[in-house]
Amino acid sequence: VNFGPVEGKTADPEIVAAIRRAVAVFEAAGAQVETVEPYLSRDYLSTGFIPFFTAHLWAQMNDKNIVDDLGRADQEMVAGVSSIASLSSLELIQAYDSIGPFVQETVNMLGRYDAVLSPTSGILAGPAESRMMTEFAGPANFTSAFNGAGTPAASINCGFSKDGRPIGLQIAADRRQDLTVLQVAAWYETHRGPEATPQWNSLD
Numbered sequence: 001v002n003f004g005p006v007e008g009k010t011a012d013p014e015i016v017a018a019i020r021r022a023v024a025v026f027e028a029a030g031a032q033v034e035t036v037e038p039y040l041s042r043d044y045l046s047t048g049f050i051p052f053f054t055a056h057l058w059a060q061m062n063d064k065n066i067v068d069d070l071g072r073a074d075q076e077m078v079a080g081v082s083s084i085a086s087l088s089s090l091e092l093i094q095a096y097d098s099i100g101p102f103v104q105e106t107v108n109m110l111g112r113y114d115a116v117l118s119p120t121s122g123i124l125a126g127p128a129e130s131r132m133m134t135e136f137a138g139p140a141n142f143t144s145a146f147n148g149a150g151t152p153a154a155s156i157n158c159g160f161s162k163d164g165r166p167i168g169l170q171i172a173a174d175r176r177q178d179l180t181v182l183q184v185a186a187w188y189e190t191h192r193g194p195e196a197t198p199q200w201n202s203l204d
Contacts, residue, residue: 002036002118005106005145006043011122018159018167018196019119025191026117036116039109040102040145048098049148054084055092099148106149110174115184118142120155120168142170152178154185159196166198 001023004010011019027033058081061067070078087095110116119142146153151172158169169188173180 001033002039002116002142004038004122005040005142006045007038011119011142012124014124014161015119015122015167019117019169022158022169022188022192022196023117025188025193029191034113036109036113036118040105044098044102044105045141045144048095048102049144051084051087051091052095052099053148054081055087055095057081058084102145103149106145107151107175110146110149110151110172114173115177115180116172118170118172120170124161124167125165146170146172149175151175152181154181156185156189156192157196157198158188158192 001019003016003019010016023033061070061073061078061081067073121141121143143153143155151174153170153172155168155170157166159167161167171181171184171188173184
């Protein structure tokens, strides 16, 4: 179980509680559960992966073959992404050079376990129309490390906040262990109980 790949960053208490309840389901079935301490030797996410990913996204947004009229795009998102243009060439190369060790440390951690459970996001979801631009300034996004490392992961509902917002359990595993992720997610889906199961027929 992992509650933050970077020291000092964690998840909302309601999310932590929901993840712990999910973990208890696995333990009750006989799974051996260990806590994964923050495993990245430094904050690659904010100093490497995210700046490099954002620069790549900004380059795509300025590719006429992908976005033919940037003026028609969501301007709040454009403003948020375009700020990466102030990154110097040195900072960009430093961000790029951090991707290798970031991926290796993530793969090394995953290789020690059959599967790793964590929140999907460290923050509760915003309104449906929210772009999550402001919200993601908060605790860590738990998907970035596995996205960056190219390792399989799945998200499945594991409970709800006090005001009814869904909370995701992320299940990740080492490279080429896609079937393991799917099997663990399928097992949890059938054992998570009604308090963690969305009632789709109650939605408008």
